[in-house]
Every structure is written in structure tokens, then in C-alpha cells.
Amino acid sequence: MISRRDMLRTAGLTGLGLAVAACGRGFGGGGSEAASGKIQLNMVWWGDAFRAQKTQAALDLFMKANPGITVKTEYQDSGPYKDKLATRFAAGNPPDLMMMRMDSLREYADRKSLLNLNDHPGIVDTANLSQAAVNLTKVGDAVYGIPSGLNAIGFIVNKTITDQYGVTIPDGATWTWQDLAKFAKEVTDKSGKKVYGTLVDPATLANLVVYVSQQGEDLFTADGKFGVSEATLTAWFQMFEDMRKEGGFPPAGFVETTGSSPDQSYIAKGSVASQIIPSNGLLGYNKVSGGNLVLLGIPGEATAKRRGTNIGTPALWSIAASSKHPKEALQLLNFLINDVEANKAMGTTRGVPASTVVADAIKPTMEKDDQVATDYLIGLQKQTLVAVPPYPKGASGIQDELTAVAPEVEHGRLTPAEAAKKVIEAATKALSQ
Numbered sequence: 001m002i003s004r005r006d007m008l009r010t011a012g013l014t015g016l017g018l019a020v021a022a023c024g025r026g027f028g029g030g031g032s033e034a035a036s037g038k039i040q041l042n043m044v045w046w047g048d049a050f051r052a053q054k055t056q057a058a059l060d061l062f063m064k065a066n067p068g069i070t071v072k073t074e075y076q077d078s079g080p081y082k083d084k085l086a087t088r089f090a091a092g093n094p095p096d097l098m099m100m101r102m103d104s105l106r107e108y109a110d111r112k113s114l115l116n117l118n119d120h121p122g123i124v125d126t127a128n129l130s131q132a133a134v135n136l137t138k139v140g141d142a143v144y145g146i147p148s149g150l151n152a153i154g155f156i157v158n159k160t161i162t163d164q165y166g167v168t169i170p171d172g173a174t175w176t177w178q179d180l181a182k183f184a185k186e187v188t189d190k191s192g193k194k195v196y197g198t199l200v201d202p203a204t205l206a207n208l209v210v211y212v213s214q215q216g217e218d219l220f221t222a223d224g225k226f227g228v229s230e231a232t233l234t235a236w237f238q239m240f241e242d243m244r245k246e247g248g249f250p251p252a253g254f255v256e257t258t259g260s261s262p263d264q265s266y267i268a269k270g271s272v273a274s275q276i277i278p279s280n281g282l283l284g285y286n287k288v289s290g291g292n293l294v295l296l297g298i299p300g301e302a303t304a305k306r307r308g309t310n311i312g313t314p315a316l317w318s319i320a321a322s323s324k325h326p327k328e329a330l331q332l333l334n335f336l337i338n339d340v341e342a343n344k345a346m347g348t349t350r351g352v353p354a355s356t357v358v359a360d361a362i363k364p365t366m367e368k369d370d371q372v373a374t375d376y377l378i379g380l381q382k383q384t385l386v387a388v389p390p391y392p393k394g395a396s397g398i399q400d401e402l403t404a405v406a407p408e409v410e411h412g413r414l415t416p417a418e419a420a421k422k423v424i425e426a427a428t429k430a431l432s433q
Contacts, residue, residue: 039325041332043073044088045099045148045315046081050349057345062335069328089113089320096329100145100318102136106224106390108318109139115319115326117143123330125338128355130381132311139390145316146337149280149351150377152311153206155296156282157274158267158289165190167273172296177211177239180274180299184248187273197248199255199272202240203406205399206312207276211236213386214304224392226427233420237409241416252410263288279376280351283369295372310385311377314350352377397430398423 045055052075059071074095076084082101088094089108100108108114117124117137124146126134133150137143157169167186170179184197200207209219211232218227243249255266262284266272270289277285279295286293298309317336319329335342340361343353348366352374353359363374401423408414414422 038068038070039328040070040072041097041325041329042095043071043097043332044075044085044095045073046076046078047349051075054346054349058336058339058342061339061342061345062332065335066328066331069332071332092322094320094322096323096325097317097319097332099148099315101315102313103391103395105144105316105318106139107393109142109144109390110393113321114144115321115323115329117145117330120326120330123327124334128338128357130311130356132381132385132387133313133354135387136311136313137316145318146333147313147351147354148315148317148336149348150311150313150354150381151351152279152309152377152380153210153276153298154279154282154373154376155274155298156267156277156285156293157296158270158292159294160290160292161191161195161270161273162187165195169294170296172294174302175296175299176303177299181239181243181246181248184243184274185246186248188247193247195270196250196254196272198243198274199250199266200240200276201406202237202409203399203402204276205402208236208402209388210298210308210310211300213306213308213310214300216305218386218388219398220389220392220395220431222389224389224431226398226424226431228424228427230417230420230424233423234417237406237416237419241409244410252412265289267293279373280348280370282373283367286369293369295376306386307383308386309380310388311380313354348373356381392431394430394433398427401426401430 043059045051047055052073055073055075059073063070081099082104085095085098085104094113100114117126118141126146129146133147134143136147137145155172159169161167162169165187167183167190170183175183180198187195187197202208205219212219212228215229215232215235217229217232221227240249244251250272262268262281265275265285265288267275267285268288276298282293282295301307301309317333319326319333323329336346337353338355338358340358343355343358344362344365348370353362356378359374359378363371366374405414405419405422409416409419
């Protein structure tokens with residue numbers, strides 16, 4: 001069981017993995033030469049047994065095409081991954097290719113622990129990556145990997161519920177936060193509080209980032225400082241408290257301890273009509289919610305000072321600067337990003353492929369909801385998106401503080417203004433260490 005905040009924040013695949021061929025759960029090190037004399041690459045990432053099977057299918061294609069190279073893969077649950085990867089680097093035995101968490105990118109880059117792809121031109125083809133995707137990989141002018149997949153947050157609405165109570169779904173391309181509040185109140189009122197209109201977690205950093213950007217501010221400045229004003233944070237918390245008072249938002253204490261999977265979500269239970277999800281979760285949420293979900297953009301995008309929604313990635317595929325086989329690791333990276341058959345094998349377990357050409361090529365093989373999510377991602381990348389600098393060291397402290405203060409606001413123990421001050425104080429302290 002995990003907290004309600006964790007339930008609303010869960011965006012990736014985690015879980016206990018079972019070993020698959022040439023792939024083991026947990027990692028402690030890999031050799032550089034296989035017994036046969038072939039070059040052996042060590043590749044590590046986080047996920048579950050399903051992701052392991054999908055990944056191995058792609059790697060089998062790579063090894064068939066490159067008979068002089070073998071790939072030993074090891075994977076880990078998402079929770080201990082960060083610490084275990086740090087232990088590998090500290091021991092002087094980093095993997096050749098790894099999933100690099102976005103909240104760790106700047107720290108590893110500053111220590112020169114990752115290979116700068118700019119120093120090895122012509123091996124990894126990035127021609128079909130959007131500028132927004134490339135921006136995710138950069139610290140300064142250096143490029144430290146390629147997105148393992150692309151994702152974004154989107155708003156889902158259960159059309160079965162809105163049809164049942166005669167509520168019109170707003171235009172997801174033009175609606176505002178005020179439109180969300182109006183829609184949510186109408187659902188609650190017309191259902192006689194059998195269903196609440198919306199459930200958005202104000203403590204989820206990914207949600208806040210969009211709102212902050214819409215106000216013309218940045219979560220982090222280029223030099224790694226906290227860039228959000230007290231006024232914007234206050235307005236963020238106040239917006240949901242106003243919706244709660246109007247009835248469109250569930251009352252304090254409504255959401256309690258629950259599981260993290262889509263089938264345990266409140267939209268699946270039919271007790272709320274809409275919520276924010278990661279776009280690659282549409283298929284899973286729709287299967288357990290009756291099959292009639294509609295994916296909308298985030299409110300406020302059309303009328304804000306600038307767009308707030310951006311593409312993100314669960315992680316980069318990065319190469320250790322000290323890899324004994326950088327050329328072969330770069331070959332593998334290029335294959336994972338640009339080979340259509342490899343991406344058909346992997347599917348969307350890590351999000352939509354970073355290459356727009358590959359994404360278009362594999363879309364017909366996807367289930368309908370994954371196609372919808374892919375179109376959503378491709379459409380976003382055609383917009384002018386705000387470049388987001390990599391999270392500085394200590395950024396996780398901001399999420400921790402949001403998690404702490406949000407329930408205090410919900411239960412009236414802190415005002416939105418008081419919560420905003422606490423978040424800024426905590427952020428300033430965390431980023432200065």
C-alpha cells in the first residue's frame with residue numbers, strides 16, 4: 001500500500017522482476033569481454049519482468065545484426081535503482097549503457113561521469129528528434145544521452161459519466177482552469193455527489209510545473225535556483241481549495257491510502273470523472289475505466305502567457321564516460337533509438353519513441369489508445385515548447401515539501417499562502433546544499 005500522493009504521482013512501470021534470458025534483476029557489475037571473445041556491453045535500467053522481456057526482444061535483434069557484440073542486461077526496481085547505480089560508479093565499475101534519471105542528470109554530468117555525445121559525432125543519428133526531445137538531453141551545450149521514450153501529462157475524462165449526467169466535455173485544446181472548475185462542479189451537482197468532477201493532486205511536481213510555466217515562470221532558473229514566486233504558489237494551492245469549496249473537487253480526506261495501479265484509481269472506481277495521467281498510461285486507465293476515456297490537453301494552455309505542457313522522458317539512455325567500449329555502446333544506443341523493428345519489439349513500455357519517424361512507423365502496430373497517446377505526443381512536439389533546464393541537485397527536496405504541505409492545506413491547517421512560503425523556504429535550502 002502507498003499513500004494517496006504516491007498513487008497520483010505514479011507514472012512508470014515498477015515491480016518485482018523475474019529473470020529472462022541474458023537479463024537479471026538487480027545489478028552488481030558486468031564484464032567487458034564474453035567468454036567467446038566477443039565484446040560484452042553491460043546495460044542497466046529499471047522496470048519489471050514485462051519490460052525486461054520487451055527489452056530483450058530488441059537486444060536479440062541488435063546482437064543478431066552485430067555478432068561481435070553481446071549485451072548483458074540487469075534491471076532493478078525503480079526505488080533502489082538510484083542508489084545502486086551510484087554504488088556502481090563509486091566502485092569504479094559503471095555500466096556501459098544505462099537509464100539515467102532526469103533528477104540525477106546534472107549531478108552525473110557535473111562530475112564528467114557521462115559520455116558527451118557531441119564528442120562522438122556521426123554514430124548516433126539524432127536527425128529525427130524534435131528540438132524539445134534534444135533539450136531533455138543537454139546540460140549546457142553538452143548532450144549526455146537520448147530519451148528512452150517520451151511522455152507528457154494529459155487530462156482524461158470519463159465520457160460514460162459525463163453522458164450519464166448530461167455534462168458537456170470542454171474543448172481540450174482551448175479550456176482554462178476556470179473551465180475545469182465549472183465542468184467539475186457541474187458533474188458533482190448533476191450526479192448528486194455520487195461522482196466528483198475532478199481530482200488533481202496539487203502536490204505532484206509535474207502538475208505544478210505546467211501551471212508555473214503558464215504564469216511565465218520557471219521551476220528552476222538556468223543557474224539552478226528555485227524560480228517560482230510566492231504569488232504563483234499561493235494561487236496554485238488556492239485554486240484547488242476554491243474548487244473544493246464549490247464541490248467540484250472531493251472533500252478533505254476523500255482520497256486515502258490506495259494502490260498505485262490504474263485499476264485502483266478513483267476514475268476506475270467511478271468516483272471521479274476526470275484526472276491528470278501520464279499520456280502513456282491511457283491504455284491502462286481506459287481498460288479499467290470502461291473504455292470510454294477522452295484524452296484532453298491540460299487546462300490553460302490556450303490563454304496563458306506561454307505554454308506550460310512539455311514533453312518529458314522517464315530517463316535518458318546514457319553512456320558512462322569510462323566505458324571500455326564507447327563505440328559499441330554508441331552503436332547500441334543508435335539502434336535502440338532509430339531501429340524500427342527494435343522499437344516495435346519494445347513497444348511503448350518507456351513511452352513514445354524519441355524519433356518522430358520511428359514513432360510514426362510503429363504507430364499502426366499499437367493498440368488504439370497507444371495510438372491516441374502517440375498522436376498527442378507528436379502534436380505537442382510541433383508546438384513551441386519552453387525549454388526546461390535539467391533538475392539541479394537537491395530538487396527532490398521540493399517534491400518532498402509539496403507532499404508534506406498539500407494535506408495541511410487540504411485539512412485547513414495551513415493557508416495557501418503559508419504553504420507557499422514553506423515550499424519556497426524548503427526549495428531554497430535544498431538547492432543550496
